Structure formats: C-alpha cells, structure tokens
Amino acid sequence: MSGDTASTAPADAAYVQATLRGDLRAFEALVERHRDVVVRVAARIAGRDEAEDVSQDAFLRAFHRLGRYRADASFRAWLLQITHNAAVDHISRRRPEPVETPEAPEDPERTVARLPAERLESRERLARLERKLRGLSPDARVVLVLRDIEGLSYEEIADITQAPLGTVKVRLFRARRDLIEMLRRNTYDWELPE
Amino acid sequence: MSDDRSEPITPAEQRLEELLAQLAAEHPTSDPAFAATVVQRARFQRAIVTPLRTVGTLVLSVGESVWLIFGLRRGDR
Numbered sequence: 001m002s003g004d005t006a007s008t009a010p011a012d013a014a015y016v017q018a019t020l021r022g023d024l025r026a027f028e029a030l031v032e033r034h035r036d037v038v039v040r041v042a043a044r045i046a047g048r049d050e051a052e053d054v055s056q057d058a059f060l061r062a063f064h065r066l067g068r069y070r071a072d073a074s075f076r077a078w079l080l081q082i083t084h085n086a087a088v089d090h091i092s093r094r095r096p097e098p099v100e101t102p103e104a105p106e107d108p109e110r111t112v113a114r115l116p117a118e119r120l121e122s123r124e125r126l127a128r129l130e131r132k133l134r135g136l137s138p139d140a141r142v143v144l145v146l147r148d149i150e151g152l153s154y155e156e157i158a159d160i161t162q163a164p165l166g167t168v169k170v171r172l173f174r175a176r177r178d179l180i181e182m183l184r185r186n187t188y189d190w191e192l193p194e
Numbered sequence: 195m196s197d198d199r200s201e202p203i204t205p206a207e208q209r210l211e212e213l214l215a216q217l218a219a220e221h222p223t224s225d226p227a228f229a230a231t232v233v234q235r236a237r238f239q240r241a242i243v244t245p246l247r248t249v250g251t252l253v254l255s256v257g258e259s260v261w262l263i264f265g266l267r268r269g270d271r
Contacts, residue, residue, distance in 0.1 A: 035229060044217075056228075149214055182209055193209060
C-alpha cells in the first residue's frame, strides 16, 4: 500500500534544495511525486469534499517551512505530518458532522454514471465505510488511516502524529474496536461475525 | 496490512481488514491541474511573504535603534 521512500529520499532532498534556491519547478516536481498520498490521507481524515483544500494547504505550509526539513529524514513522513496537522486543523474549524444522517442514500444525480449494479453497490458500500470512519475521533481515525489503509509503520505514524509508539498502538487498537462496534450497530449488513 | 500483533486476529477484525483493504484499493482523485495550482499559490505567497518579512525586519531594526538611542540619552542625564 505504501511505497517505501528510501529510494526516493535522495531525489526529494535534491528537489527541496533546488526549491530553496528559488526553483519552483522543483517544488512542482515534489508536489507531483507526493500528491497522491497527501490527497488520499487528507480525504480519509477530513473527507473527500475537503481533500483538495486540505492538500493544497498542506503543500503550501510545507513550501514555507522547507528550510526546516532535515535531509536525513523521510520527506514523505515530514509532509504527512504537515498534512495530518492541516487535516486536524480543518476538522476542528468545521461544525461537527452528524453521525447518522450520512446514512441517507447518495444523491442520484451524482451516481448517474450508469455503472453496473455490482460496481455501484461496491462504490456505495465504500462511501458508507468512509462516512463511518469519519465517526471515529480524529486521533483514532488518523492512526487507522495511516496504518490500515496507507500501510505505514508504527514508527512512521508516531513521527507523523508526534505521539509515543505505545500511544499509537493503543489508539489503533481502540480505533479498530470502535469501528467494528459502529459497523455492528449499523443497519447496513457489513457481514461482521460476532 | 501486515501487523505485529501477538494475539490472533478475531473474525471481526479479519472482516474489518478486508473492508479497509477495499477502501485502500480505491483512490480518491484530484484535479489534474493540482500541482500547477499549488505552485501558482506558492509563487503568489512568496511574492507577498518575502517583502513583508523584509519590511518587518526593517521596522524591527529601526525600532530597536530608536529605543537604544533614547535609552542611552536617558542614561546620560
């Protein structure tokens, strides 16, 4: 799920140096290299509708702080730390989301793509799951997204969230438990064994 | 989604893993012009931030100098 950054780290460091010398094409290359993971993480923490704004905010924050990036560290982890902070700031500024109303069916106008029924059902199931994820607390959601969806290591998650390793593991355990409970309470059948 | 859990995974956790794996396989997309937009905003912000920082530093230096000069004069009396 997550590509290791070891092979891309030297190139990232070179792009950072070039950006600091004023080369904005180098910054554009950095954005292109990491936009997918940033948008994915932003979408899963803050929601799909907000993902682009949060991602842009994260890249711009990174741009202004590039001078603080240490070349011996993973650029992706550093950038995801900024993305995490931007997403959490975004959530905290926003009104709390109602937990049950998102269960309403999707706007038919948006699903008119005339997809095969099976694909439509699968898409709707994933959209429901994403909404359920957003029912978790931000701390729990972040570790679950980074570990179980993005496949990052515990150490990387500890760096990104600036939490001790033990805290990350406890949050992950609780996040999985809480999500299972939420899905079990849901009227939709998630086929979760007792 | 490999894990270093010492305890065996429960059937419910296994099912949750399957569901999350489906979610992981489905990637949200972004505007194709995303990078260009970010760079455009970065260029604009840099054009504003750099002069502002220069002006701020200048104002701070002048303020410190004025404070120093008046402080010294007051000390002379």
